[in-house]
Every structure is written in structure tokens, then in C-alpha cells.
Amino acid sequence: MSAFLRNRGAVVGLVVLLLVAILAATAGILFPFSPWDMQGAPFMRPGEMGFLLGSDSLGRDVAAGIAYGARVSLLIGTVSTIVALAIGVTLGALAGYAGGVVDDAVMRFTELFQTVPSFVLAVVLVAIFTPNLTSIVIAIAIVSWPPVTRVVRAEFLSLREREFVQAAEVLGRSRAAIIFAEILPNALSPIIVLASLMVASAVLLESALSFLGLGDPNLISWGFLIGAGRSVIRLAWWMSVFPGLAIFLTVLALNLVGEGLSDALNPRLARRR
Amino acid sequence: MSLLNVENLTIALPPGGERPDAISGVGFTLDPGEILCLVGESGSGKSVAASAIMGLLPPGLAVRAGTIGFEGRDLLRLRPAELRALRGSRIGMIFQEPMTALNPLMRVEDQIAEVLEVHGRGAEARSRVTALLAAVNLPDPAAIARAYPHRLSGGQRQRVMIAMALALEPAIIIADEPTTALDVTTQMQILRLVRDIQQRRGTAVLFITHDFGVVAEIADRVAVMQHGRIVEEGAAGAVLNAPQHPYTRALIAAVPHRAARSRPAKERRKLLELVGVDKSYARGRQHFKAVDDAHLTIRQGETFGLVGESGSGKSTLARCVVNLVKPDGGDIRFDDTNLRLLSRRSWKPFRKRIQMVFQDPFASLNPRRRVGDIIADGPIAHGVPRAQAHGEARDLLRLVQLDAGALDRYPHEFSGGQRQRVGIARALAMRPELLIADEPVSALDVSVQAQILALLQDLKDRLGLTMLFITHDLRVAAQICDRIAVMQKGIIVEEGPTAEVFAAPRHAYTGMLLDSIPGRGWTPPEMERLAPSSPTSPANTA
Numbered sequence: 001m002s003a004f005l006r007n008r009g010a011v012v013g014l015v016v017l018l019l020v021a022i023l024a025a026t027a028g029i030l031f032p033f034s035p036w037d038m039q040g041a042p043f044m045r046p047g048e049m050g051f052l053l054g055s056d057s058l059g060r061d062v063a064a065g066i067a068y069g070a071r072v073s074l075l076i077g078t079v080s081t082i083v084a085l086a087i088g089v090t091l092g093a094l095a096g097y098a099g100g101v102v103d104d105a106v107m108r109f110t111e112l113f114q115t116v117p118s119f120v121l122a123v124v125l126v127a128i129f130t131p132n133l134t135s136i137v138i139a140i141a142i143v144s145w146p147p148v149t150r151v152v153r154a155e156f157l158s159l160r161e162r163e164f165v166q167a168a169e170v171l172g173r174s175r176a177a178i179i180f181a182e183i184l185p186n187a188l189s190p191i192i193v194l195a196s197l198m199v200a201s202a203v204l205l206e207s208a209l210s211f212l213g214l215g216d217p218n219l220i221s222w223g224f225l226i227g228a229g230r231s232v233i234r235l236a237w238w239m240s241v242f243p244g245l246a247i248f249l250t251v252l253a254l255n256l257v258g259e260g261l262s263d264a265l266n267p268r269l270a271r272r273r
Numbered sequence: 274m275s276l277l278n279v280e281n282l283t284i285a286l287p288p289g290g291e292r293p294d295a296i297s298g299v300g301f302t303l304d305p306g307e308i309l310c311l312v313g314e315s316g317s318g319k320s321v322a323a324s325a326i327m328g329l330l331p332p333g334l335a336v337r338a339g340t341i342g343f344e345g346r347d348l349l350r351l352r353p354a355e356l357r358a359l360r361g362s363r364i365g366m367i368f369q370e371p372m373t374a375l376n377p378l379m380r381v382e383d384q385i386a387e388v389l390e391v392h393g394r395g396a397e398a399r400s401r402v403t404a405l406l407a408a409v410n411l412p413d414p415a416a417i418a419r420a421y422p423h424r425l426s427g428g429q430r431q432r433v434m435i436a437m438a439l440a441l442e443p444a445i446i447i448a449d450e451p452t453t454a455l456d457v458t459t460q461m462q463i464l465r466l467v468r469d470i471q472q473r474r475g476t477a478v479l480f481i482t483h484d485f486g487v488v489a490e491i492a493d494r495v496a497v498m499q500h501g502r503i504v505e506e507g508a509a510g511a512v513l514n515a516p517q518h519p520y521t522r523a524l525i526a527a528v529p530h531r532a533a534r535s536r537p538a539k540e541r542r543k544l545l546e547l548v549g550v551d552k553s554y555a556r557g558r559q560h561f562k563a564v565d566d567a568h569l570t571i572r573q574g575e576t577f578g579l580v581g582e583s584g585s586g587k588s589t590l591a592r593c594v595v596n597l598v599k600p601d602g603g604d605i606r607f608d609d610t611n612l613r614l615l616s617r618r619s620w621k622p623f624r625k626r627i628q629m630v631f632q633d634p635f636a637s638l639n640p641r642r643r644v645g646d647i648i649a650d651g652p653i654a655h656g657v658p659r660a661q662a663h664g665e666a667r668d669l670l671r672l673v674q675l676d677a678g679a680l681d682r683y684p685h686e687f688s689g690g691q692r693q694r695v696g697i698a699r700a701l702a703m704r705p706e707l708l709i710a711d712e713p714v715s716a717l718d719v720s721v722q723a724q725i726l727a728l729l730q731d732l733k734d735r736l737g738l739t740m741l742f743i744t745h746d747l748r749v750a751a752q753i754c755d756r757i758a759v760m761q762k763g764i765i766v767e768e769g770p771t772a773e774v775f776a777a778p779r780h781a782y783t784g785m786l787l788d789s790i791p792g793r794g795w796t797p798p799e800m801e802r803l804a805p806s807s808p809t810s811p812a813n814t815a
Contacts, residue, residue, distance in 0.1 A: 020649070134552050162636050163631040163632070163633055163636040163637035164636065164637050164638055164640075166592075166597050166629075166637075167629065167637055167638075167696070167699065168632060168639075168650065169597060170595050170597065170624065170627075170628060170629045171620045171624060171628075171650060171651035171699070171703065172620075172624030172651065172655060173650060173654040173656055174654065175653070177650075177654065181642075181650075182639055182642075185639075185641040185642075186639070186640065186641055219781040220556070
């Protein structure tokens with residue numbers, strides 16, 4: 001913990017991330033109206049007519065859109081990461097612990113997903129299932145689990161040979177106990193680091209999908225805001241720039257936190273700084 | 274005047290260490306043609322002293338006081354360029370780990386020639402390489418010169434390292450545990466080589482070791498280090514046979530005595546019987562037989578030693594018994610059940626009856642679990658209620674002489690010897706009949722090693738255990754085993770009561786192993802054994 005706090009970038013990232021989370025949580029108080037509703041004249045510049053960040057082509061508040069969009073981005077980012085972790089850790093643990101034929105089968109299956117460009121696959125998946133929150137989460141999870149599997153498998157392969165795992169085997173502990181109580185806790189550090197980076201890429205993926213119009217039509221999101229502002233970017237730059245900044249800051253913050261965690265959990269690397 | 278004159282050398286540890294100075298007030302001299310052994314346990318500062326002489330102190334260790342006089346100059350006051358000129362040419366060094374001390378991408382001849390080139394003797398480099406390799410008794414020097422390090426065995430690599438150290442005929446060679454990573458037979462060859470070179474060329478050798486057997490084999494003079502200080506110094510014979518300082522006496526008392534004893538247990542029933550056990554691994558297209566047609570019988574209540582060098586298959590055989598390795602063929606009969614044919618489920622009852630203590634106390638305990646959980650896990654897996662298992666864990670800690678406060682602590686808070694006690698408690702928690710100990714003391718310092726051996730011996734007698742004890746150290750085997758089997762390249766070449774095997778080995782390999790015990794001509798003097806200090810005392814945390 002103290003090692004993490006000593007890393008200035010990570011602390012900045014954590015603060016930014018907290019601010020975004022607070023913004024998402026208080027969106028309903030700060031902007032007690034639907035972000036889809038018209039609040040004034042269209043194309044107001046930032047600061048005009050009480051619009052902090054301007055209004056869009058239909059007179060909707062860009063600031064409200066960003067606040068409500070933060071909810072969607074964070075929600076989709078975390079939930080899809082959790083789903084991806086569930087798939088990836090299970091398969092990776094299975095492959096790494098069982099080895100042999102199971103390992104081969106799982107890894108070929110994983111490679112199948114890795115060889116398909118992930119964004120294209122996500123687009124296709126969302127297009128096949130109608131775009132809504134669930135299908136987007138599933139699509140993002142499906143394209144982002146393979147790296148988890150690879151990392152977990154590698155950790156399990158090396159931990160499996162350690163003497164404390166052999167000792168558990170000799171004690172007659174069940175396979176489940178060996179996997180979850182003995183090996184997994186020792187494989188957590190790289191998984192945690194990877195997860196924080198996966199949230200960042202999930203936020204990006206979701207934005208890219210909504211930008212293409214494949215977002216949930218009932219939810220306002222950052223990608224949707226940029227997509228909507230794209231055609232009038234010369235007329236109303238603020239419509240694209242502020243949501244873009246929101247994405248940029250959030251993803252940067254997540255990456256900084258991820259790097260900080262990685263250093264803190266690898267004490268040998270951290271000390272070298 | 275001596276060749277090397279170390280006076281009052283004090284080197285500080287980074288703040289927050291276990292003591293303020295890595296070494297303090299260390300002084301010794303080294304004369305031409307002399308072998309001085311610097312002996313101590315891990316953490317005693319013996320390697321720091323050697324590094325200081327070479328100017329290779331790791332960053333963070335600062336010299337506080339003292340001088341290192343060599344050929345009229347103080348090595349500590351030399352500029353880096355002057356020191357570089359001395360290193361290699363006047364002072365040679367041999368490192369502990371021959372596997373990593375050579376550059377894997379350079380041919381042997383290039384690495385040796387590099388030493389000569391760096392010191393401006395490149396012209397004669399090529400012609401001298403083969404002569405040097407021949408001087409360290411390497412067979413077919415021309416072929417070895419062209420080989421890459423990975424083609425050579427550990428002993429061969431260490432010879433190459435010695436050849437490099439000798440290349441410029443230095444006045445002093447510093448050898449930092451040069452044989453610790455090697456098997457006994459190879460160790461003996463290297464020790465003979467070092468002695469031979471020192472006599473032939475009159476080189477002075479500073480030899481750092483933790484092993485009193487090695488000291489007895491090679492030393493002219495001995496300096497014993499403890500907690501960064503030299504506590505005793507003198508001629509080898511005097512220190513070895515009439516040690517004065519209590520620490521030296523304790524160390525020498527801890528050396529396993531070769532008092533092979535035999536308590537035949539013939540009338541007892543057979544507990545474990547191995548019949549024709551085979552295990553081979555595919556290595557590329559070749560099949561490598563790790564265990565080849567092994568036959569063994571272990572009777573109830575005896576301590577059976579399985580002895581061999583690294584790669585002999587002794588650990589694989591032990592792992593076959595507990596089903597960590599699946600044997601290819603043969604019977605493993607435990608109390609008349611063939612364990613090899615059992616499924617994972619039907620194996621489970623036998624898990625209680627056969628337990629194992631592992632070699633590496635740092636790898637054999639899960640770093641993320643508390644000691645209490647580690648000990649209680651096994652009984653819980655076999656249906657003992659959680660509260661009862663934890664209560665018994667407390668008793669087991671007392672049994673292995675740790676205090677109950679250890680229950681809620683994590684393994685990293687303990688020293689190697691204490692962790693090994695936890696490992697023993699974990700195995701005993703199952704109330705086993707057969708305890709397999711796979712090199713349980715080879716990762717420990719000699720004084721801790723003696724305590725763990727005494728503990729195992731005591732527990733075995735008190736609990737009526739049968740023990741399969743695997744070791745590479747014949748002195749340990751002699752002290753603890755009733756019968757031993759010697760393994761070589763997967764084959765059990767000899768088996769019998771320990772005293773008989775030691776007194777009259779039937780197989781040539783056993784004879785060679787016995788001849789290779791370092792210091793075999795030296796019998797440690799009988800001393801009153803020091804009472805084992807309480808295991809949680811700071812003295813053991815080294």
C-alpha cells in the first residue's frame with residue numbers, strides 16, 4: 001500500500017478516477033433532469049446560457065451528458081472486466097493446473113479468439129445481438145478474456161511445480177482447494193494489474209462502439225456524445241472535445257493506477273526506481 | 274610482510290538491517306602459497322569481506338574504516354582504473370555459481386582469451402587457452418575450448434572459471450564457495466585442483482566456505498566469522514581439533530559425525546516395498562530413465578536413507594511413492610496395497626499414513642497463508658473439525674519447539690530452520706506412519722541443520738515413525754540412517770545397513786562417494802553438545 005502511494009503518477013490516477021466515480025454517482029443531483037431533454041437553445045458555447053460545457057445541436061446539456069455518460073462507461077468497464085476475468089481465470093486455471101490435453105485444447109481455443117481482430121469481433125457481436133447494455137458487456141468480455149487466460153495459465157504452470165502445492169497434494173487436499181486456496185492467491189498480483197488495464201480498454205471499446213452507433217440507445221455515453229458531435233465539429237467543437245477529454249483522462253488514470261499496482265506488487269521492480 | 278593485509282575492515286549495512294555493520298573490525302593476513310579458509314554461516318559477512326577485497330561491494334554497502342593492503346598499496350584507496358588493472362591480473366576470483374558465471378553466448382576460448390586481452394596480453398591469448406584448460410585437468414582441452422558453456426557440466430564450468438582466474442597467474446585467488454553448487458565427487462576434484470595449483474604455483478588462496486569438511490580438506494589456516502566479526506583464527510589443525518571460541522565449538526559440534534550405527538529391524542513387518550519401479554522422461558527424442566527398476570524394502574520403525582548425487586533419481590523415486598510423479602511401471606506396496614494402481618479418490622486414505630517434508634523451507638510453505646492454517650489444512654481436508662484441527666496445530670508447534678504465537682504469523686516472518694519446523698509440523702499433523710524427508714536439511718546452515726536432524730530423530734523415536742530420508746550428504750546419512758541405498762543415474766547400486774555400507778562398500782561408485790566426503794580424514798573432536806537454543810530466539814534468524 002505504501003509502495004503504491006509513493007508512486008506519484010498512481011496517486012494522481014487514483015484521484016482522477018475517484019473524481020470520475022463521484023461525478024457518476026452524483027449525476028442525478030448535479031443535473032436533476034434527463035440528459036436527453038432539451039435545456040435551452042442549441043449550439044451554445046461553453047459558459048453561455050448556464051451551459052457549463054455548452055449545448056449540443058438539440059439544446060441538450062453536454063456537461064449532463066458527460067456526467068451521465070460516466071455512469072455508463074464505468075459500469076460497462078467494470079462489469080465487462082469482471083465477466084472477462086471470470087472466463088479468463090477459470091480457463092487459465094484449468095489449463096495451467098491440468099496441463100496436457102486440456103491445456104492444449106484451452107490454448108488453441110484461446111488463440112482462436114486472439115487471431116480475430118478484437119474490435120471487429122465486438123462490432124459483429126453487438127450487431128448480431130441487438131445493441132443493449134447486456135450485449136455490449138458480453139461482447140466486450142468475449143473479446144478481452146484471452147490475455148487473462150494466458151497470464152493465469154503461465155502463473156499456474158510455474159506455481160503448480162512449487163513445493164507448497166506439492167505439499168497440499170500430499171496432504172490430500174481436493175483439487176478445488178489446491179486451485180483456489182493454494183495457487184490462485186499467489187497468482188493474484190498480475191491478475192489485479194491486468195484487470196485495471198482491462199477496465200481502461202473496456203471503456204475505450206465501449207466508446208468506440210457507441211461512436212459507431214452501436215451503443216445502448218437508451219443510455220447516453222461518451223462515445224455517443226462524440227459520435228453525435230462529429231458531423232458538426234467545425235461548428236461546435238465542444239460537443240466532441242469534452243467527452244473526448246473525459247475518455248482520455250479516465251483511461252489515462254486507469255493506466256496510471258495499473259502501473260502503480262504493478263510496481264507495488266512487484267517490490268523488486270519498484271525499488272529500482 | 275604478508276601478501277594481503279586486511280586491517281580493521283568495517284563495512285556498514287544499509288540502515289534498518291539486522292545489525293549496523295556487515296563486517297566490523299575484520300583483520301587477517303594472507304601469505305604467498307597459503308590457503309586461508311574464511312568460515313561462517315549465512316549472514317556472517319564472509320562474502321562481504323571477499324567482495325571488498327575485489328572492489329565488488331554491492332551498492333548500499335559503504336566501507337567505514339580499515340585498510341586492505343596488497344603489494345604495498347591500499348586497495349580501498351585505489352582509483353577504479355587502477356583497481357581494474359589489478360583485478361584479474363594480480364587477484365583472481367572464482368564464484369559460487371558456475372552455471373551463471375560464464376556468458377552463455379561466448380565460446381570458452383573467447384571468454385578465457387578476453388581476460389588476457391583486457392590486460393593487454395591478447396597476442397599470446399590463443400596459444401595459452403589450451404594450456405590453461407589442460408592445467409585445470411580438463412579432458413580434451415582443444416574441444417572444450419571451442420564449446421559453449423551449456424555443453425559443459427557444472428564441474429567442467431567451474432574448472433573453466435578457475436582457468437580464467439589463473440590466466441594471468443595472479444598472486445591471490447579468492448574463491449567464494451566455489452564448490453557449494455557441485456556434487457560431492459565433483460567438489461572433491463575441484464578441491465584437489467585448487468590444492469594442486471596452490472602448491473604448483475605458490476598462489477595464495479582465500480577460500481570462503483560454510484563447510485567444515487571442506488576446511489579440513491584444504492585449509493592451512495582458518496578464520497571463523499560470526500555476525501560480521503572474526504571470532505577465532507589459527508592454524509587449521511588447531512582450530513579443527515581444539516576450537517577455543519564457543520561459536521566455533523558449536524559449529525564443529527554441529528557437523529554430522531560419521532558414527533554410522535545400525536539397529537537392524539529385520540523382524541519388523543514390511544511397511545513399504547518397491548518392486549521394479551520405473552520412471553522415464555522424454556528428453557527430445559531420447560528417453561531418459563530417471564528411475565530404473567528400483568527395488569526397496571523399508572521396515573516399520575527404521576530410518577532408511579536414499580543417497581545419491583543430483584540427478585541420481587532419488588527425489589523422483591520419493592515422489593513416485595507419494596504419487597506426485599506417476600511411475601511408468603512396477604509396484605509400490607504400502608502395507609500390502611499397491612499404491613500405483615489407486616485412483617485419486619482411493620489414494621486419499623493413504624495420504625494420512627504417508628507424509629512428506631520438503632527440501633526448500635522457503636518454497637514449501639504457501640506465502641499467503643498463516644502458519645496455523647498451513648498446519649491445520651491437512652486434517653481439515655480429511656474431515657477433522659476446524660476448531661479441533663487448529664487446537665492440534667498449537668500442540669504440534671510445541672512438538673517442533675516453536676511457540677504458539679507462530680500460529681497467526683505468515684511464513685516470511687520465520688527463518689529457514691523455523692520454516693522447516695513448520696513443514697515438519699504440517700506433515701506430523703496427519704499422524705503419518707511413514708515420513709518421507711526429501712533433503713530436509715540441505716538448504717540450512719550447519720548449526721540449524723543439526724537442530725533439525727536432532728528434532729527428526731527425536732520425533733521418530735517418540736512417535737514410532739518410519740522414515741525414508743533422502744540426502745546427498747553422506748555424513749548426514751551416516752548419522753541418522755539405519756540402512757541406506759545408494760543411487761546412481763536412476764539405478765540403486767548398493768543397499769545395506771549403514772555401518773556395513775560405510776565400512777565395506779561393495780560397489781565402486783559407493784566407494785567413490787565415500788572417498789569424496791570432504792574432510793574424511795578428520796574426525797570432529799568430541800565436545801559437550803551445546804543445548805539447542807530456543808528456536809524463536811534471534812540467534813536462529815540468520
